[in-house]
Amino acid sequence: MAPIWTLQLHPISFQPSIWVSKHQTHLNFMKLRPEFRFISSSSSSKQLNRKFVLGANSGSPSDPDEPAVKTQTITVAVKDQLSKWHGTINSFPPLVFVMNRYGGRNLAIGLCIAIALLVIAVRVYAARKLRYRTPGSVADLVRRGQLRSDRRGISRPLMYEDPFNNPMVKVGKSNSTVEMCGKVYRLAPVTLTEEEQAIHQKRRSRAYQWKRPTVFLKEGESVPADVDPDTIRWIPANHPFATTASDIDEDLAQNNVYQKHGVPFRIKAEHEAMQRKLEALQSEQKLNNLMIDPRNAKDFERPFKEHPRSREQVEQSSFNNQTSDSMPPTSDPAPISVESNSSSEETQKL
Amino acid sequence: MLSLHNPFPTTPKPSINLNNSTPPFSTTFKPHFPNTLKPPKPHKPHFTTKTQSLLQYNRKPQLAGETPRVVVITSGKGGVGKTTTTANVGLSLARLGFSVVAVDADVGLRNLDLLLGLENRVNYTLVEVLNGDCRLDQALVRDKRWSNFELLCISKPRSKLPIGFGGKALVWLVDALKSRQEGSPDFIIIDCPAGIDAGFITAITPANEAVLVTTPDITSLRDADRVTGLLECDGIRDIKMIVNRVRTDMIKGEDMMSVLDVQEMLGLSLLGVIPEDSEVIRSTNRGYPLVLNKPPTLAGLAFEQAAWRLVEQDSMKAVMMEEEPKKRGFFSFFGG
Numbered sequence A: 001m002a003p004i005w006t007l008q009l010h011p012i013s014f015q016p017s018i019w020v021s022k023h024q025t026h027l028n029f030m031k032l033r034p035e036f037r038f039i040s041s042s043s044s045s046k047q048l049n050r051k052f053v054l055g056a057n058s059g060s061p062s063d064p065d066e067p068a069v070k071t072q073t074i075t076v077a078v079k080d081q082l083s084k085w086h087g088t089i090n091s092f093p094p095l096v097f098v099m100n101r102y103g104g105r106n107l108a109i110g111l112c113i114a115i116a117l118l119v120i121a122v123r124v125y126a127a128r129k130l131r132y133r134t135p136g137s138v139a140d141l142v143r144r145g146q147l148r149s150d151r152r153g154i155s156r157p158l159m160y161e162d163p164f165n166n167p168m169v170k171v172g173k174s175n176s177t178v179e180m181c182g183k184v185y186r187l188a189p190v191t192l193t194e195e196e197q198a199i200h201q202k203r204r205s206r207a208y209q210w211k212r213p214t215v216f217l218k219e220g221e222s223v224p225a226d227v228d229p230d231t232i233r234w235i236p237a238n239h240p241f242a243t244t245a246s247d248i249d250e251d252l253a254q255n256n257v258y259q260k261h262g263v264p265f266r267i268k269a270e271h272e273a274m275q276r277k278l279e280a281l282q283s284e285q286k287l288n289n290l291m292i293d294p295r296n297a298k299d300f301e302r303p304f305k306e307h308p309r310s311r312e313q314v315e316q317s318s319f320n321n322q323t324s325d326s327m328p329p330t331s332d333p334a335p336i337s338v339e340s341n342s343s344s345e346e347t348q349k350l
Numbered sequence B: 001m002l003s004l005h006n007p008f009p010t011t012p013k014p015s016i017n018l019n020n021s022t023p024p025f026s027t028t029f030k031p032h033f034p035n036t037l038k039p040p041k042p043h044k045p046h047f048t049t050k051t052q053s054l055l056q057y058n059r060k061p062q063l064a065g066e067t068p069r070v071v072v073i074t075s076g077k078g079g080v081g082k083t084t085t086t087a088n089v090g091l092s093l094a095r096l097g098f099s100v101v102a103v104d105a106d107v108g109l110r111n112l113d114l115l116l117g118l119e120n121r122v123n124y125t126l127v128e129v130l131n132g133d134c135r136l137d138q139a140l141v142r143d144k145r146w147s148n149f150e151l152l153c154i155s156k157p158r159s160k161l162p163i164g165f166g167g168k169a170l171v172w173l174v175d176a177l178k179s180r181q182e183g184s185p186d187f188i189i190i191d192c193p194a195g196i197d198a199g200f201i202t203a204i205t206p207a208n209e210a211v212l213v214t215t216p217d218i219t220s221l222r223d224a225d226r227v228t229g230l231l232e233c234d235g236i237r238d239i240k241m242i243v244n245r246v247r248t249d250m251i252k253g254e255d256m257m258s259v260l261d262v263q264e265m266l267g268l269s270l271l272g273v274i275p276e277d278s279e280v281i282r283s284t285n286r287g288y289p290l291v292l293n294k295p296p297t298l299a300g301l302a303f304e305q306a307a308w309r310l311v312e313q314d315s316m317k318a319v320m321m322e323e324e325p326k327k328r329g330f331f332s333f334f335g336g
C-alpha cells in the first residue's frame, strides 16, 4: 500500500516527474496489480508525469478518498494544460478500464448470486410441484379412494391440537384481543346471564305452544279415535315428496334397520321367490337332467326379468361397505321387486 | 369470534391438570416454536421430552355428556349454513378423534354429500335400509379422509319416504348405531332441512341437543326464535347457536347486528361465530370442507373452535368484535 500512498500525494507535491520516475520502476517491479502494469505500458507518450498521476490515482480504487483526488487531478489537467488535452484523453482509457474492471466484477458477482438464488427457487418450486404431481404415486391411490389415507399415514394428523392456542390463533395477554390469521380483533365479553336465558325461555314457551306431530294424515282423511288432534300433521295430498301411505310394515322396517349381518331381507325374499319359480319351471318342463345349481340357475334368470347382478352385488358390497367409487350409477342394484310394489318409487334411480 | 378459552384456565379441566401436575412442564406448555405449525416430534428418545410433547400433542377436548350425542343442526330459515356447519363441525369432530355419523335429513334437497365430496358414493340410503334392500352398514358412506366419519342420507332425491315414518326410522337408526359391533359413534349429527315441516320433525325426533344456525339479520332471527320455541316444546333443552356469515367490518359500521345483539334477541348461549368467508364457497365447489384447508382460514378455525366447544358442552365467553390495527413488528413481514 505504501507506493500507492505516495503516488496519490504527487499532485499536491508538484514534483511529479521525479517521484513517478522513482517509483515507476518500483511499481513495474512489483507487478502485483494489473492496473499498474497497464499504466506503465501506456507511459510511452510525452506527458508522462501528468498521465501517470491520473493513471496511478485511478489505479488505486481501494482507497477511500480516491474520488476527491481524482477529480482534483482531472481539473488540474484540464485547466493547466488545454494544449495537452490529447494526453488527458489518452490517459482516460486506463481510468475507464479500471473502473469497468472493478465495477464489472461487482456486477458479475451480484448477477451470479441472483442467478443462483433464482435457480434454487425454481428448483424448489419444481420439486414441490413434482412431489404433488408425481403420476402414479400412492397418493393417487388415496385420491382415488383405493387406500385410506389415515391408515397409511399419508394424511398428516392435525398439526396443532388446540384451536384456541396455535400459531394462527393467539389470545392477547390481557385477554382483550385475539390474533387470528394475522389480524388482531378486539374481544368483547359475553354478557348473557342464566336469568336472561330463563326469561327468554319463558317468553318462548308462552309464544309457541307446539306438540311434535306423530300422526300424519292426508287432508281429507278421518282422525283415528285414540289420537291427540294436536299431534296430527295434515299433509297436502299433492305434497312433492311425502307420502302418508304407509304400506311398509313397521316392524319389518325396524328389523331391517337393526339387521347387522346376512343378506338383506328383500334381497333374500326375492331370491327365494326366484328359486321357487325356478323349481316350478323345472318340474314342469321335466328338466331332470339339469341339476339345480346356482350356476345353472343363472341361465333362467333373464326370462323372469330378474336383475341378474343384484344378489352378487349386494354380497360384494357387504364387504365393500359402499366403498366402490367405480360402481357406475347405472348399475344401481336396487332390484325390481317381485313381491311388493310398495317400493317402486324408492327404487327410482337418481 | 373466540371464547376466551384460556390455555391456563382457573377452573381446572382434566386435560390441563395433566399439564399442571407436572410443574417442570407447565411453564413450557406453550409451544416454543411459535412460527411453525409443526408440533414437536412425539417420538423423542428422551423420556421427559416425550411425555411433554405427548401431553401437548394429545390435548383433546373432553367429551361431555352421554354418547352417542345426537345433535340436530337446524335453523328455520333456509340457506343460512346448516349444511356447511354440519360438514365442517362433523369433520372437525372426526379429526379430533371422535367417531361421527352425519345424517342428511334433507329429504327433498339433500346436499350434504356434495359438500363432503361423497356424492358418487351414495348408493343406498336409509329408505333402502327400511325396505330391506340393504343393511344399515352398507348405507353408511365412510369418508376416506377420516375413516371415523360416516355419512348417511335419508333418501334419494325424488324418492318418497312415508311421512311420519322418518322420525321413527331415525330413532331406530340411533338405536342400531348404539348397538353396532364397532361401538357406538360419539356423535350423530343431523342436518335438518329448512322450515318446520315434516322434514324438520323427522330430524329433531331423535335429537337430544340442537345447534341453531342463524345469520345476523332479522328474518333469520325471527325464524330462529320460532324454531327454538318448537325445540323447547319438544323437550330439547340444550340449544346453542352458531352465528354464521358475520362481517366484522359491517358490524363496525353499524350496518350489521353484532353477535351480542343477536344473543340479546335470542337469549341462547353461543357455540360459535363464523365469519363470512369466500373460502366457504370454494370449498363447496371442491367438495372439501373448509376445516381441512391448509393453512387454515378464518372460518375454518371458527368451525374447529365450535366443534371443540360442542364436545365439551362449552359456550363462548367472549366474542370477536372489530379488527384492531395491528402493531407491525419487524418480523410481521415474515408472517410472524
Ligand SMILES: Nc1ncnc2c1ncn2[C@@H]1O[C@H](COP(=O)(O)OP(=O)(O)OP(=O)(O)O)[C@@H](O)[C@H]1O
Binding pocket: B075, B077, B078, B079, B080, B081, B082, B083, B084, B085, B106, B109, B192, B193, B194, B244, B245, B246, B274, B275, B276, B277, B278, B280, B281, B284, B299
Ligand atoms: N360463512 C360463510 N361465508 C360465506 N358463505 C357462506 C357461509 N356459510 C354459508 N355460506 C353459503 O351459503 C349458502 C348456503 O349454505 P348451506 O347450504 O350450508 O345452507 P343451508 O342452511 O344448509 O341451506 P338449506 O336450508 O337449503 O339446506 C352456500 O352457498 C354457502 O356457500
Ligand SMILES: [Mg+2]
Binding pocket: B082, B083, B084, B106, B111, B191, B193
Ligand atoms: Mg342444507
